Amino acid sequence: MSNFLKDYSGKKILVTGHTGFKGAWLARILVLAGAEVYGLALAAETNSLFSLAGDLGIKESTILDIRDRNKVDSYFATHTFDGVFHLAAQPLVRRSYKEPVETFDTNVMGTAHVLNAALTHKATKWAVVITTDKVYRNVEKLGGYTEDEPLGGKDPYSASKAATEMVVSAWQTIASHSDEKIAICSARAGNVIGGGDTAEDRLIPDLIRSFHAGVKTVIRNPQSIRPWQHVLDPLNGYLAMGSALMAHKGISRAYNFGPGEESKLTVEQMAEFACTQWVGAKGIDIHVDSSAVHEAGLLWLSSELAAKELGWSNRFEAREAIAWTIEWEKASMITSPLSALDEQIQKFYGVKP
Ligand SMILES: NC(=O)c1ccc[n+]([C@@H]2O[C@H](COP(=O)([O-])OP(=O)(O)OC[C@H]3O[C@@H](n4cnc5c(N)ncnc54)[C@H](O)[C@@H]3O)[C@@H](O)[C@H]2O)c1
Known part of the structure; x- marks a missing residue:
């Protein structure tokens, strides 16, 4: 077991967004580490990892909309935790164009509701708020962005997450003036891949859907x-x-967790590599979409601070990440999504489920 995972044994931890892709993985890791895990999110989509995995071993799963301030307040008035990982969000750039106000409501005010209620009711000792690499003002620079660089965000999702960072900053200040010294930090990472991601408009889920359907995958960029x-x-x-x-x-106050330089590959290179990992894959079909909505160009993170202060580093480079993702898909068909999760968590951390 990684030496810090044992710190979670017996701890009471809240994961908001536990019905989502990252949240389900995180909740299961915490359960396997021996934590008492609570979840707070909207109901899971039917084909999501959370629904497919079945019982993740979570102590209490609460379906609650974080846009509803009163409900969030009542929840924290009746629950206390050792720590909170706040992942609940509207995380899709394209959906944020169709639903900008809802995206801001969830990502900005939802986070304010969670932090304010947690602080008011002294309901946790710390909170880690998950934002994204898209919080930085993208000036198309080649080197990695460091945590102290200006925030920005042109599209509604990126702007809402930069504003989430402002919320974190404000509640860090509020917490520093309160008797209870609750620590609040933010974590910034980019797009991830992994088993069980069924989100719309993401390359790997699109590829896996095409593999199953026996058709070519359409690649946009x-x-x-x-x-x-x-x-x-x-x-x-x-x-x-x-x-x-x-x-x-x-x-x-904030850490970047980005991939290493060796993981800089094009969409086409990654898609072609993925096809080599799936017997019978029909390949890709390139359709350049000139009407596509604006998505930030390449934005690379420097993760030196996390390496120096937390001893963190990536274990996977891009092709290994794809290979693990496709391996997960195959294993989940042979055994079950939950067994596939456990197997990979065990392999990564050396924990026995
Ligand atoms: N997946 C990625 O590649 C990626 C990249 C960068 C940052 N992130 C961030 O990581 C976090 C998790 O992302 P994900 O990919 O697992 O997303 P997801 O869409 O799979 O899950 C989102 C979760 O948030 C919950 N949620 C959404 N709106 C809510 C609301 N109004 N009230 C309560 N819960 C609500 C959903 O129910 C779900 O549990 C998000 O904060 C996202 O911005 C994800």
């Missing part, structure tokens, strides 16, 4: 370079933050 990272790598970073907070180490 073949030459775009994306930061490919396996979900376990940033989750490991979030857990390292929680562990440092539990040890009362003076940690920074």
Whole structure:
């Protein structure tokens, strides 16, 4: 077991967004680490990892809309935790164009409701708020963005997450003036891949859907370079933050958890590699979409702070991340999604489910 995972044994931890992709993985890691895990989110989509996995071993799963301030307040008035990982969000750029106000409501005010209620009711000792690499003002620079660079965000999703960072900053200040010294930090990572992601408009879920359907996968932006990272790598970073907070180490206010330089591959390179991993894959079909809505160009993170202060580093490079994702898909068909989750968590951390 990774030396910090044992810090969670017996701890009461809330994961908001536990019915989502990253949240389900994180909740299961915490359950296997021996934590008492609580979840707070909207109901799971029928084909989501949370629904497919069945029983993740969560102590209490609460369906609650974080836009509803009163309900969030009542929840924290009746629950206390050692720590909170706040992942609940509207995380899709394209949906944020169709539903900008809802995206801001959930990502910005939802986070304010959670932090305010947690602080008011002294309901937790620390909170790690998950934002994204898209919080930085993208000036198309080549080197990695560091945590102190200006925030920005052109599209509604990125702007809402930059505003989430402002919420974190404000409640850090409020917490520092309150009697209860609740530590609040943010974690910034980019797009991740991994088993069980069924989101719309993401390359790997699109490829896997095409593999199952026996058709070619349509690729929109073949030459775009994306930061490919396996979900376990940033989750490991979030857990390292929680562990440092539990040890009362003076940690920074925000950390980047980006993929390494070796993971800079184009969409086309990744799609072609994925096809080599699936027997019978029909390949890709390139359709350049000139009417596509604006998505930020390549934005690379420097993760030196996380390496220096938390001892964090990526375990996977891009092709290994794809291979693990496709391996998960195959294993989940042979055994079950839950067994596939457990097997990969066990392999990553050396924990016995
Ligand atoms: N998946 C990625 O590649 C990626 C990249 C960068 C950042 N993130 C961030 O990580 C977090 C998790 O992302 P994900 O990919 O697992 O997303 P997801 O869509 O799979 O899950 C989102 C979760 O948030 C919950 N949620 C949404 N609106 C809510 C509301 N109004 N009230 C309560 N719960 C609500 C959903 O029920 C779900 O549990 C998000 O904060 C996202 O912005 C994800």
